[in-house]
Amino acid sequence: MKHVPIKLGPLALLLTVISICMTTLGILAFATARADWNLAQKYADTVQTRYTLEARGQGFLRDAAKACQEGKTLQELADTRTEEDGIFYKTLEEGEFRLKIGIVSENGSFRVVSWRIQREWEPEGGLDLWMSD
Amino acid sequence: MIEGSGRTGGGKSGHPGTAFYIEALLLAGVFTIVVLILTRVFVMSGQMGKDAALLTNAVHLAENGAEAVASSRSLEEVRRLLEENGNGEILESSKAEAAGEAYEGASGENRARILRVHYDEELNPDAEGGIWMDIQWIEPDSGEEGLVKSIINIYRTDRPDPVYTLETEVFISEKGGQL
Numbered sequence: 196m197k198h199v200p201i202k203l204g205p206l207a208l209l210l211t212v213i214s215i216c217m218t219t220l221g222i223l224a225f226a227t228a229r230a231d232w233n234l235a236q237k238y239a240d241t242v243q244t245r246y247t248l249e250a251r252g253q254g255f256l257r258d259a260a261k262a263c264q265e266g267k268t269l270q271e272l273a274d275t276r277t278e279e280d281g282i283f284y285k286t287l288e289e290g291e292f293r294l295k296i297g298i299v300s301e302n303g304s305f306r307v308v309s310w311r312i313q314r315e316w317e318p319e320g321g322l323d324l325w326m327s328d
Numbered sequence: 329m330i331e332g333s334g335r336t337g338g339g340k341s342g343h344p345g346t347a348f349y350i351e352a353l354l355l356a357g358v359f360t361i362v363v364l365i366l367t368r369v370f371v372m373s374g375q376m377g378k379d380a381a382l383l384t385n386a387v388h389l390a391e392n393g394a395e396a397v398a399s400s401r402s403l404e405e406v407r408r409l410l411e412e413n414g415n416g417e418i419l420e421s422s423k424a425e426a427a428g429e430a431y432e433g434a435s436g437e438n439r440a441r442i443l444r445v446h447y448d449e450e451l452n453p454d455a456e457g458g459i460w461m462d463i464q465w466i467e468p469d470s471g472e473e474g475l476v477k478s479i480i481n482i483y484r485t486d487r488p489d490p491v492y493t494l495e496t497e498v499f500i501s502e503k504g505g506q507l
Contacts, residue, residue, distance in 0.1 A: 203351050210355060214362045221369040228376035235380040239387045239492060246394055250477075250497035257475045257499045 245312060248289040252296050252310070255285050263304050282308055291315050385451055386482035386492035389461050393445075393480040394496045396463075401500055403465040407443050410461075412453035416445045441465050458485040474500035 255272075262272055269275065269283045276284045282297045297309030396409040407416050419442040443463040448454040459482070466477040477497050481490040 203348065203355065207351075207355055210359050214359065217362070217366050221366045221373075224373040225369055225376075228373040228380070231380035232376050232383075235383040235387075239383055242387050242391055243494060246494055246496040249394075249398070250495065253475060253497045253499040260499070260501060 244290045244292055248287055248292050248294045248312060251287050251289070252294050255287070255296060256298075256307070259298060259305050263300075269298065269300050269305060284309070382484065382491055385459075387494075389447065389451065389459075389482050390480045390492050390494040393461050393463050394478070394494055397465075397476075397478045397480070397496060398498050400498075403441050403443050403463070406463060406465070407445075410443070410445050413455060415447065415453040415455045415457065416443060418443050459483070476500055 259269060259272060262269065270277060272283070272285070274285060276286075278284060282299055285296045285298075287294045287296070291314050293313045293315070295309065295311045295313065296307065298305045299308050393406075393410065396406045400406045400409060403418060407418060410416055441464070443465065445461045445463070446453070446455055446457040447459045447461070448457040449459065451459070462481045462483065464477075464479040464481075466479070468475050468477075475497055476499075477495070480494045480496070482492045483490055
């Protein structure tokens with residue numbers, strides 16, 4: 196019976212290629228999962244900040260109601276700005292978010308006419324786009 | 329030359345030699361280690377992906393709860409907004425305390441009550457679901473104007489700590505409804 200000699204060279208090469216492919220897949224899987232986790236964390240933090248701001252805004256409404264009950268005017272509320280249309284604006288900031296509340300005086304009380312949550316955003320500058328000659 | 333020590337064995341005989349065995353063993357060992365490490369990496373990645381999906385779902389639920397709180401005047405109204413197929417229950421203080429719930433901010437008896445709403449893994453309303461949202465409704469001390477604090481916790485059966493916690497407040501005017 197004839198024995199066929201086994202050579203390890205090609206086998207080693209095959210296992211190396213398999214290892215490299217699997218390592219690449221592993222790195223990609225890990226990077227994707229990590230990116231997902233970071234995105235979920237960012238979303239969670241954003242919602243947290245938004246509702247913290249919301250709570251502060253509700254606190255401002257309580258202060259406004261208290262002021263009205265005590266017979267004070269809305270102008271006396273701290274850090275408010277009155278615009279030409281007679282709306283009193285209060286701006287609250289939390290992280291990158293800003294809440295702008297607008298209230299108007301009405302029959303010894305007040306009414307909310309604006310409640311806007313905005314986020315500071317600046318377009319990325321310095322983009323080197325290819326321009327044809 | 330040592331006989332039988334070649335990589336392919338002992339010359340014409342075709343029998344593998346010592347060097348061959350050592351090399352094969354090393355190759356198998358290294359490959360096994362690589363496979364084990366990669367298996368661990370894949371398992372970790374899978375778990376991290378699941379955690380990310382769970383956190384995202386928990387945040388969605390908490391947002392829904394916070395919006396329901398923002399548009400309600402009482403915990404019963406929040407329950408009416410969120411309950412489907414009997415998946416909601418209000419825990420009275422004694423029951424909640426027995427369950428070991430936190431009563432942050434509660435100053436008096438029955439000042440804080442909890443609405444518990446159950447969901448399944450797909451976040452469909454399910455009275456027996458393994459994911460639930462606890463909404464604490466903490467009324468202000470007497471004398472203070474109605475600024476109700478609400479702490480929303482999302483839990484899952486296999487985790488002792490909340491997956492996500494969201495705090496919010498809502499001003500309820502005595503002159504009727506929120507402003």
